[in-house]
Amino acid sequence: MINEKMQDAFNKQVTAEFYSAHLYLSMAAYLESIDLPGFANWMRIQYQEEVSHAMKMFDYVVERDGRATITGFEDPQVEWKSALDIFEGAYSHEQKVTGLINNLMDIAITEKDHAANIFLQWFVNEQVEEEASAKGIIQQLKMLGDSKGGLFQMDRELGQRVFTPPASE
Ligand code: FEO
Numbered sequence: 001m002i003n004e005k006m007q008d009a010f011n012k013q014v015t016a017e018f019y020s021a022h023l024y025l026s027m028a029a030y031l032e033s034i035d036l037p038g039f040a041n042w043m044r045i046q047y048q049e050e051v052s053h054a055m056k057m058f059d060y061v062v063e064r065d066g067r068a069t070i071t072g073f074e075d076p077q078v079e080w081k082s083a084l085d086i087f088e089g090a091y092s093h094e095q096k097v098t099g100l101i102n103n104l105m106d107i108a109i110t111e112k113d114h115a116a117n118i119f120l121q122w123f124v125n126e127q128v129e130e131e132a133s134a135k136g137i138i139q140q141l142k143m144l145g146d147s148k149g150g151l152f153q154m155d156r157e158l159g160q161r162v163f164t165p166p167a168s169e
Contacts, residue, residue: 038159
């Protein structure tokens, strides 16, 4: 059975993952409003990924015979200046999430919860990918500069992204 301190930390992270989902859906809505449906698709997939992260943790608390609890969170940002502004926001958000995952791992270590430690390793690796993919898009956008043709091409590429559910443990 999971101890209360670890359980509460997981429950807080479930909320943080759902908040990330809402933030990315809000980003998708903005990108749709500036006629970048491919970029918006990328963010819609990101929304699905965050929901899957939240549910992976929720299921884990239940599996460890803990008590999953759901709480609310603040409204996400609604307006941005550009696609670049959005992805810079997403990158800095992911850096914050990495900090939260690292804190969870610290708790698993201090509580000597080896099972939680192993479970969290997936999230530690996932954060490396999450940061790298946002950073990669920022770099591409910066290279494009003011090229409308380049932006159109990139929008088509990001429109190809599909959701792949994370593998179960
Ligand atoms: Fe759930 Fe984007 O990290």
